[in-house]
Amino acid sequence: xxxxxxxxxxxxxxxxxxxxxxxxxxxxxxxxxxxxxxxxxxxxxxxxxxxxxxxxxxxxxxxxxxxxxxxxxxxxxxxxxxxxxxxxxxxxxxxxxxxxxxxxxxxxxxxxxxxxxxxxxxxxxxxxxxxxxxxxxxxxxxxxxxxxxxxxxxxxxxxxxxxxxxxxxxxxxxxxxxxxxxxxxxxxxxxxxxxxxxxxxxxxxxxxxxxxxxxxxxxxxxxxxxxxxxxxxxxxxxxxxxxxxxxxxxxxxxxxxxxxxxxxxxxxxxxxxxxxxxxxxxxxxxxxxxxxxxxxxxxxxxxxxxxxxxxxxxxxxx
Amino acid sequence: xxxxxxxxxxxxxxxxxxxxxxxxxxxxxxxxxxxxxxxxxxxxxxxxxxxxxxxxxxxxxxxxxxxxxxxxxxxxxxxxxxxxxxxxxxxxxxxxxxxxxxxxxxxxxxxxxxxxxxxxxxxxxxxxxxxxxxxxxxxxxxxxxxxxxxxxxxxxxxxxxxxxxxxxxxxxxxxxxxxxxxxxxxxxxxxxxxxxxxxxxxxxxxxxxxxxxxxxxxxxxxxxxxxxxxxxxxxxxxxxxxxxxxxxxxxxxxxxxxxxxxxxx
Numbered sequence: 001x002x003x004x005x006x007x008x009x010x011x012x013x014x015x016x017x018x019x020x021x022x023x024x025x026x027x028x029x030x031x032x033x034x035x036x037x038x039x040x041x042x043x044x045x046x047x048x049x050x051x052x053x054x055x056x057x058x059x060x061x062x063x064x065x066x067x068x069x070x071x072x073x074x075x076x077x078x079x080x081x082x083x084x085x086x087x088x089x090x091x092x093x094x095x096x097x098x099x100x101x102x103x104x105x106x107x108x109x110x111x112x113x114x115x116x117x118x119x120x121x122x123x124x125x126x127x128x129x130x131x132x133x134x135x136x137x138x139x140x141x142x143x144x145x146x147x148x149x150x151x152x153x154x155x156x157x158x159x160x161x162x163x164x165x166x167x168x169x170x171x172x173x174x175x176x177x178x179x180x181x182x183x184x185x186x187x188x189x190x191x192x193x194x195x196x197x198x199x200x201x202x203x204x205x206x207x208x209x210x211x212x213x214x215x216x217x218x219x220x221x222x223x224x225x226x227x228x229x230x231x232x233x234x235x236x237x238x239x240x241x242x243x244x245x246x247x248x249x250x251x252x253x254x255x256x257x258x259x260x261x262x263x264x265x266x267x268x269x270x271x272x273x274x275x276x277x278x279x280x281x282x283x284x285x286x287x288x289x290x291x292x293x294x295x296x297x298x299x300x301x302x303x304x305x306x307x308x309x310x311x312x313x314x315x316x317x318x
Numbered sequence: 319x320x321x322x323x324x325x326x327x328x329x330x331x332x333x334x335x336x337x338x339x340x341x342x343x344x345x346x347x348x349x350x351x352x353x354x355x356x357x358x359x360x361x362x363x364x365x366x367x368x369x370x371x372x373x374x375x376x377x378x379x380x381x382x383x384x385x386x387x388x389x390x391x392x393x394x395x396x397x398x399x400x401x402x403x404x405x406x407x408x409x410x411x412x413x414x415x416x417x418x419x420x421x422x423x424x425x426x427x428x429x430x431x432x433x434x435x436x437x438x439x440x441x442x443x444x445x446x447x448x449x450x451x452x453x454x455x456x457x458x459x460x461x462x463x464x465x466x467x468x469x470x471x472x473x474x475x476x477x478x479x480x481x482x483x484x485x486x487x488x489x490x491x492x493x494x495x496x497x498x499x500x501x502x503x504x505x506x507x508x509x510x511x512x513x514x515x516x517x518x519x520x521x522x523x524x525x526x527x528x529x530x531x532x533x534x535x536x537x538x539x540x541x542x543x544x545x546x547x548x549x550x551x552x553x554x555x556x557x558x559x560x561x562x563x564x565x566x567x568x569x570x571x572x573x574x575x576x577x578x579x580x581x582x583x
Contacts, residue, residue: 176440183439184429184450187418191426194415201375201409203401203430203493212436 025163033159039271040166041228044173046251046267047260048220051177053249054257055186056213057193059112061245062103062119065126066218068240070096070225072130075143075235085149085230092226093219100218104211123245131237142236146229162231169223170264177260180216189213190258254295256304265303327389328353328497328528329374329405334383336366336373336552343369345553346383351497356519356529358543358560360536362572366552367532368410371499375407376400387497402430406495408486410502410532416475420466423474423485424457427492457492464488464518480511487518497528504535516542540564548572 025033049063074092077083083091107118130137137143148157149165156162180186191199192209200206229235247270255266273291277284299306329351336344343366351357359367372378374385376397385392392400406427415423432453438446461467464484469477474485483503490498500519504512516538523529533539539546539560546563548556550572556563563569 179440179442180436183446184425184432184434184453185436185439187422187426188429190418190422191415194417195413197377198409198413198415199426200397201377201401201407202427202489203398204426205396205398207396 021167025160030159033163035271035275037159037163037166037231038228039268040163040170041224041231042248042251042267042271043170043264044166044227045221045224046248046255046263047173047177048217048224049248049252050257050260050263051180051189051217051220052213053217053252054259054263055181055189055193056210058210058213059116060107060119060214060217061116061249062122063217063221063248064240064242064245065103065123066096066099066221067225067228067244067248068126068130068237069099069218070222071229071235071240072137072143072225073222074226075146075229076136078146078230079143082147085147085226086151088230089223089226092229093222096218096222096225097215100215101211104214108207108210120242120245123240123242127237127241130240137237140237142234143229144234146233146235148233149230159231166227166231169227173220173223174260174264177220181260185212193258250292254292254302256302259302259304262302262304269303326353327351328387329530330386330389331374332384332386334370334373334385335381336369336378337381343552344373344380345551347549347552347554349547349554351528351530353496353528354523354526355545356523356531356543358539358546359530359532359549360534360539360546360563361549364551365549365572367549368501369552370549371407371501371530371532374400374499375405398430401493401495404494404496405499406490406493406497407499408483408490408501408503410505412479412482412486414474414482414486414489417473419470420472420474420477420485421454421457421461421470424460424489424492425453427489428453428456431494460488460492479506483507484518491522491527495527497530498522499530499532501532502534503531504533504538512538 024036028036045063045067048066052058052060052063070092073095074085074088077088077091078085103119103122107115110118131140133139148155148162150156154161156165181189188199188204188209189212191202191204192206192213196206199209228239248267251266251270252263253266254270255264256262274284274288277287280287295302301308327350329349331347331349334344334347334349335342347370359370361367369378373380376392376395376399380393387400387403387405390403392403392405395403415426418426432449434443434446434449439450458467458470461470464487466477466481466485466488469481474482477485483506487500487503503519504515507515512535519529519531519542531539531543543560545558546556546560547554548563548566548569550568555568555572556566558566
């Protein structure tokens, strides 16, 4: 009986949530439509980050570089060779994954802060190449004129229609992530995070597991990068700098790492929050910083940890 | 006849040596364990027992010598491949997957006996569903055998200490080993728990699994082991039945020190 009530209320919440998400771009201003799109792209990006950082427990700061590689691959294919979006996106995902493999192998032995520094170095190299290799990447000017996706006669060149493309990919990527996390490979990644030595001695190829996590997280970043490029039809290197590497780290940690819902919540919240705090003008960054410190002190497991705690309290009171 | 004795040896080390810088942690150890045996490995603190286990399981590369499992050298193999070939172990300091459930801890150990790839789990093919079900059922059986099945949903770190040790043992057994290395399994257990543990170890042996036991609890060692090997300063100083070891003067010396030798007591 109680279980049934629970599942009813759950179904209710899910349908209300999906309605809001589906109707969102139709009821808000264009500015918020765009924010919604950005939030969706970052949700995919952070969902990928969760593979390496949240699940496998590898403190990589290089995730933003895979985002950049995906965005530039897609953009260059579109602008230089008029490759349609539906081919450019998988190509971007593939390119990012290959770089994930590239970077995953040499940094296997590095742990904790050493891994963080090495991957940050990788991110910095990628950013430098993007901003200095003028002939290919067009340097700091960035790449403009990235073409909108089309399906037959339909052109997805406005924010509302693009919102639904992003939503489609977000749902697809959530589905894939959940299937992996709930199966034996998700368990394998968690075991590496919890105790790498024990995992290895229990017969798990931890090197292979870590490379897998790098490749999967890079694949997600590639998809997100491609969507980002085609959403704005313009990209420049500054979107992929260290500052943004930190922002996506905030998103994952504040949302709740090791959790699909956490990754999405964090990405959405930190996309909208700066806009809501805009009225503070110069004090905005100060308050933003204080807010993050407070959140880390009072909810070390992120928003999702807080929600779980509250639910536990509610259910134990009944 | 010679052929047969060779076959019955499950693990053999020849001239096994390990240096840490200038420190010789293991000095050319020749060591043989027969299939189905319970072998105790004892010695004072710092004798090299855990180092020995770490070399056997591939965590440390030896500086010299050879390790053979069922007549085949396992030198240079990574720990996970050694586990796949049939050696499992527990740790002196508990190393569970703390945030994962008791059931998941055991399920992980079954992975090395499974083969479905990531794509088939992603597409949830029939084979992958069957495999996942098999992993879960076997893990549950293992938990039942050690009496932890009612706690399968709890996170591992929430278990009391004794049960954590038990879970570690269940997890190691789930890799389906031929040989299991137990590193001080009775550490931190009271007398009653230790007695129960002894029965468990006997029980493991009756399943056809060979056991190497590093242990400080002499009651346990003398009661259940068939043979005892004594290490001191990285050297094998004695080997024999528990009775022989009890009366071996070298062993007594190693534990208690020579008369008038205050440095070791």
